[in-house]
Amino acid sequence: MTDQIDNVLHENRVFAPSAEFAATSSLTAAEYQIRYDRSLQDPNGFWGEVAADLTWMKPWEQVLDWQEPHAQWFAGGQTNIAFNALDRHVAQGLGKKRALIWEGEDGEIRTLTYSELLAEVKRAANALTALGVVAGDRVTLYLPLIPEAAIAMLACARIGAVHSVVFGGFSVGALADRINDAQSKLLITADAGYRRGQPVNLKANADEAAARTPTLEHVLVVRRAGTPVTLQEGRDLWWHDTLAAADAEHEAAALDAEHPLFVLYTSGSTGKPKGVLHTTGGYMVGTYLTTKTVFDLKPDDVFWCTADIGWVTGHSYTVYGPLLNGATVLMYEGAPNHPDWGRFWQIIQKHGVTILYTAPTAIRAFMRQGDAIPAAYDLSSLRLLGSVGEPINPEAWMWYRRVIGGDRCPVIDTWWQTETGAIMLTTLPGAHPAKPGTAGLPMYGIDAAIVNREGEELGPDEGGLLVIRKPWPSMLRTVYGDDDRYRKAYWGEIPHVYFAGDGARKDADGYITVMGRVDDVLSVSGHRLGTMEIESALVAHPSVAEAAVVGKPDDLKGECVVAFVLPQAGQTVDPVSLRAYVVSQIGALARPDAIYIADALPKTRSGKIMRRFLRQIAAGRKIEGDTSTLEDPGVLERLAATAVV
Numbered sequence: 105m106t107d108q109i110d111n112v113l114h115e116n117r118v119f120a121p122s123a124e125f126a127a128t129s130s131l132t133a134a135e136y137q138i139r140y141d142r143s144l145q146d147p148n149g150f151w152g153e154v155a156a157d158l159t160w161m162k163p164w165e166q167v168l169d170w171q172e173p174h175a176q177w178f179a180g181g182q183t184n185i186a187f188n189a190l191d192r193h194v195a196q197g198l199g200k201k202r203a204l205i206w207e208g209e210d211g212e213i214r215t216l217t218y219s220e221l222l223a224e225v226k227r228a229a230n231a232l233t234a235l236g237v238v239a240g241d242r243v244t245l246y247l248p249l250i251p252e253a254a255i256a257m258l259a260c261a262r263i264g265a266v267h268s269v270v271f272g273g274f275s276v277g278a279l280a281d282r283i284n285d286a287q288s289k290l291l292i293t294a295d296a297g298y299r300r301g302q303p304v305n306l307k308a309n310a311d312e313a314a315a316r317t318p319t320l321e322h323v324l325v326v327r328r329a330g331t332p333v334t335l336q337e338g339r340d341l342w343w344h345d346t347l348a349a350a351d352a353e354h355e356a357a358a359l360d361a362e363h364p365l366f367v368l369y370t371s372g373s374t375g376k377p378k379g380v381l382h383t384t385g386g387y388m389v390g391t392y393l394t395t396k397t398v399f400d401l402k403p404d405d406v407f408w409c410t411a412d413i414g415w416v417t418g419h420s421y422t423v424y425g426p427l428l429n430g431a432t433v434l435m436y437e438g439a440p441n442h443p444d445w446g447r448f449w450q451i452i453q454k455h456g457v458t459i460l461y462t463a464p465t466a467i468r469a470f471m472r473q474g475d476a477i478p479a480a481y482d483l484s485s486l487r488l489l490g491s492v493g494e495p496i497n498p499e500a501w502m503w504y505r506r507v508i509g510g511d512r513c514p515v516i517d518t519w520w521q522t523e524t525g526a527i528m529l530t531t532l533p534g535a536h537p538a539k540p541g542t543a544g545l546p547m548y549g550i551d552a553a554i555v556n557r558e559g560e561e562l563g564p565d566e567g568g569l570l571v572i573r574k575p576w577p578s579m580l581r582t583v584y585g586d587d588d589r590y591r592k593a594y595w596g597e598i599p600h601v602y603f604a605g606d607g608a609r610k611d612a613d614g615y616i617t618v619m620g621r622v623d624d625v626l627s628v629s630g631h632r633l634g635t636m637e638i639e640s641a642l643v644a645h646p647s648v649a650e651a652a653v654v655g656k657p658d659d660l661k662g663e664c665v666v667a668f669v670l671p672q673a674g675q676t677v678d679p680v681s682l683r684a685y686v687v688s689q690i691g692a693l694a695r696p697d698a699i700y701i702a703d704a705l706p707k708t709r710s711g712k713i714m715r716r717f718l719r720q721i722a723a724g725r726k727i728e729g730d731t732s733t734l735e736d737p738g739v740l741e742r743l744a745a746t747a748v749v
C-alpha cells in the first residue's frame with residue numbers, strides 16, 4: 105500500500121477526453137456540475153425525475169424518508185425491477201434486440217434477445233412459484249457464470265423472492281453458512297461449471313452443504329457441463345424439466361419500493377460475513393442511472409463487465425444496470441487465460457465489445473504477459489474502459505489505456521462497494537479529465553468527504569477516511585438479520601455519516617483517490633476477505649492454537665494473505681494440510697500465501713495482537729513504531745527470523 109501511495113502522490117498526468125469521445129458525450133463538465141449541485145440541494149426533485157424514467161405500478165408518496173441510519177426511498181411506490189429490465193423494453197419494441205451474448209469457456213455461444221430472456225424469466229418465475237417460493241422467501245444461487253444465473257436472479261426479482269448469490273468459488277462451508285444465515289428455502293445450482301478447462305463440480309458441494317442446511321426444501325439443478333450428478337428424490341429437480349413444465353405467461357408482481365431485492369454476503373473486519381441487504385426501488389434507480397451516465401451508454405453498445413455474478417459488480421453491471429437501460433450485455437463463463445492469455449481480446453474482437461469493465465488485478469496479469477498478445481487482436485470496437493474493485497496503480501492504468509484502449513478510449517476508475525450498490529466515485533468519460541490512479545468525482549447525489557476519526561473534514565491532499573454524508577438510493581438498508589451490526593459498522597464509527605472503511609484523499613480539483621481499507625479487511629485480487637474469517641478457519645484446525653492474519657502487498661493480487669500461527673502444544677503444523685483446510689473452510693481466495701510458524705504472537709499486555717508489526721514483518725520491512733507496549737518485545741525479532749512456509 106505504501107508503494108501505491110507513493111506512486112499516486114508523484115503522479116500528475118492528466119488525460120482529457122478526446123475530442124472524438126467528447127463529441128458523442130451526452131454531458132459536459134459544466135452540465136455535470138449543475139446536475140450534481142442540484143442532486144444535493146434538491147434530492148427529492150432530482151431522484152424523483154430519474155425514477156420517473158422507469159415504470160411504477162403505483163407512484164411513490166415520498167422520495168426520501170430518512171431516519172438515520174435508515175432510509176426509505178420512493179416509499180408508498182410499487183414497482184418491479186425485472187419488469188423494468190425486460191417487459192418495459194419489449195413493450196417499447198426492443199424485443200428483437202440482443203439482451204445477452206454468452207460465451208462459455210468451452211467456446212459455446214448463446215444469444216438471448218430481450219423477448220427470449222423475458223420468456224425464460226417468466227417460465228422460471230412460474231417454476232419458483234410452483235416450488236412454493238413466495239415473495240420475501242430467500243433463494244440461494246450457486247452457479248457458474250451462465251445465462252441461467254441472470255435468469256434466476258430476474259425470476260426471483262419478478263416474484264419478490266430475495267436472491268442470495270454465492271460465488272461458485274466458495275467452499276461448502278461458506279455456502280452452508282450463507283444458506284443458513286439467509287434461511288433459504290431453495291438452492292439453485294448446476295452440475296458443474298468450467299474453470300481452466302476443468303469442470304468444477306458445484307452439485308457435489310451443494311449436496312454437502314444441503315446436508316447442513318435444514319431450511320432448504322428443494323435444489324434446482326441446471327445442466328451446464330453434462331457431468332454425472334445424482335438427484336435426491338423429492339428434493340432435487342432439473343431446471344430444464346421444471347421450466348418446461350411451467351406456464352409461459354407470467355405477470356410481474358407489484359412490489360413495494362422497499363421490498364428486499366437481494367442479500368449479498370461480504371467480509372467485514374469482525375465476525376462472520378455480513379449479509380448486505382438491498383431493496384427494490386432505490387437499487388433500481390441507482391444502477392439504472394449510473395450505468396447510463398458513467399458509461400455514457402449508447403443504444404448499440406456491447407457492454408462487458410467481467411465480474412462474476414457472485415460479486416456485487418456482477419449484480420449491478422452485468423445484470424441489473426445494463427438491462428434496465430436496454431443494453432446488450434456480454435457474459436463470459438471462464439478464466440481469462442483459457443486456453444491462453446488472448447481469450448479476452450478474442451472475445452472483444454469476436455463480439456464487437458464496446459465497453460470493457462474489469463479489475464486492476466486482471467489488468468496487471470495481462471500486463472505481465474506483454475503487449476504482443478492483445479496486439480494480435482482487433483480491439484477497435486472498444487470505446488470505453490473501466491476499472492473497479494481495488495486501487496489501480498498508475499502503471500497498470502497507463503498500460504490499460506495505451507495497449508487495450510489504443511490511447512483512444514477513456515479510462516474510468518470507479519470506486520464503490522457491495523454496500524453502496526452502485527458506482528459512487530468516478531470521472532465521467534466524455535466530460536472529465538482522468539488522472540491515473542485516482543477514482544475522481546462523486547456521482548449525482550453522493551456527498552463524499554474525507555474526514556478524521558472525529559468526523560472533521562480535512563483539507564486538500566490530506567489523507568483521511570472516506571465517508572458519505574447523505575443517504576443515496578442504492579445504499580444498503582441493513583445487515584440481514586443484524587441491524588445492530590449495520591448501525592455500528594457503518595454509522596457508528598464516525599458520528600452521523602456512512603463510514604466506508606477506506607482511506608482516501610481529495611485533491612484541489614475535488615478528485616478523490618482511494619488508498620485502500622483502513623480496517624482488518626484484505627483485498628485479494630479485488631475480493632474482500634476479513635482477517636478474522638481466515639483466523640477462525642486457521643484456529644479451527646486441530647494443530648493450531650492461535651492465529652493472526654495480515655495482508656502483504658502483492659504485485660499481481662494487490663494484497664496476499666499472510667498467516668502467523670502458533671501450534672497447539674505438542675503438535676506440529678503441516679503447511680500443506682493447513683492451506684487445504686483454509687480452502688475447504690472458505691475458498692481458494694483465502695489460501696495463505698505465506699505461513700509463519702511462531703512460538704508467540706506480538707501482543708500488548710492486555711492481550712491485543714498488534715497486527716501493525718506483523719504487517720511490517722510480512723512485508724520484510726524494518727520494524728517501526730512503539731514496541732514498548734508489547735508484553736514480549738523479543739517476539740518481533742524471532743518472528744522476523746522465522747522461515748516462511
Ligand code: WT7
Pocket residue numbers: 370415416417491492493494495496517518519520521522523543604605606618619620621627630631632
Ligand atoms: C472495496 C469494496 C465495487 C465493487 C467491487 C468490490 C475497494 C473498490 C475501488 C477503486 C480503490 C476500490 C475499496 C472498497 N475498491 N473499487 N476504484 N479504487 N479501491 O466491492 O467487495 O464490496 O469491496 O473495494 O476498498 O471498500 P466490495
